[in-house]
Amino acid sequence: MIGYIxxxxxxxxxYATEACQAVLNYAFAELGAHRILALCNPDNAPSWRLLERLSMRREGHFKKEAFFKKTKVGILL
Ligand SMILES: CC(C)(COP(=O)(O)OP(=O)(O)OC[C@H]1O[C@@H](n2cnc3c(N)ncnc32)[C@H](O)[C@@H]1OP(=O)(O)O)[C@@H](O)C(=O)NCCC(=O)NCCS
Known part of the structure; x- marks a missing residue:
């Protein structure tokens, strides 16, 4: 699983795109990872745009799976 702040x-x-791409490349090429996943609040557009730039695809929408507290600086889990 990958995550980022x-x-x-x-x-x-x-920078986030470049760093996450390097982590994914390392995980697949060096660690032999078969699958990498990420969880993202669908209201967090910068996060899902980042995941889509990394060519990750949407596979599910988990309703009421997590509680998010909105603040002035972003959305905290
Ligand atoms: C999620 C998060 C890391 C994304 O940050 P980001 O700055 O949008 O991502 P990047 O560093 O990859 O930058 C990409 C953006 O810079 C732009 N950009 C500018 N110059 C660029 C360059 N040389 N190369 C690539 N992108 C560039 C891209 O167009 C993109 O903007 P867009 O999304 O409006 O199209 C950041 O919003 C964050 O830390 N949020 C708080 C924590 C959080 O929510 N984590 C996720 C929990 S699920």
Missing amino acids: FNPEFYGKG
Whole structure:
């Protein structure tokens, strides 16, 4: 499973995409991973856009699976 939290000062520069792609490449090529998954609040557009840039695909929508507390700085699980 992959997850990420970046410093807001560095949003919008492609760093998360580059870092996550490197982790996925390492997991598949070096660790022999068969499958990698991520969980994402569907209201968190930057997160699902990142996952789709990484060519990950949507496979399920888990209703009432997690509680999210909205704050001024983002959405915390
Ligand atoms: C999720 C999170 C890591 C995404 O950050 P991000 O800055 O959108 O992602 P990247 O660093 O990959 O940057 C990509 C964005 O920069 C833009 N960008 C600018 N220059 C770029 C470049 N040279 N290369 C790639 N993207 C670039 C992209 O177009 C993209 O913007 P868009 O989504 O509006 O199209 C960040 O929002 C975060 O840490 N959120 C808080 C924690 C969180 O919610 N975690 C997920 C829990 S499920």
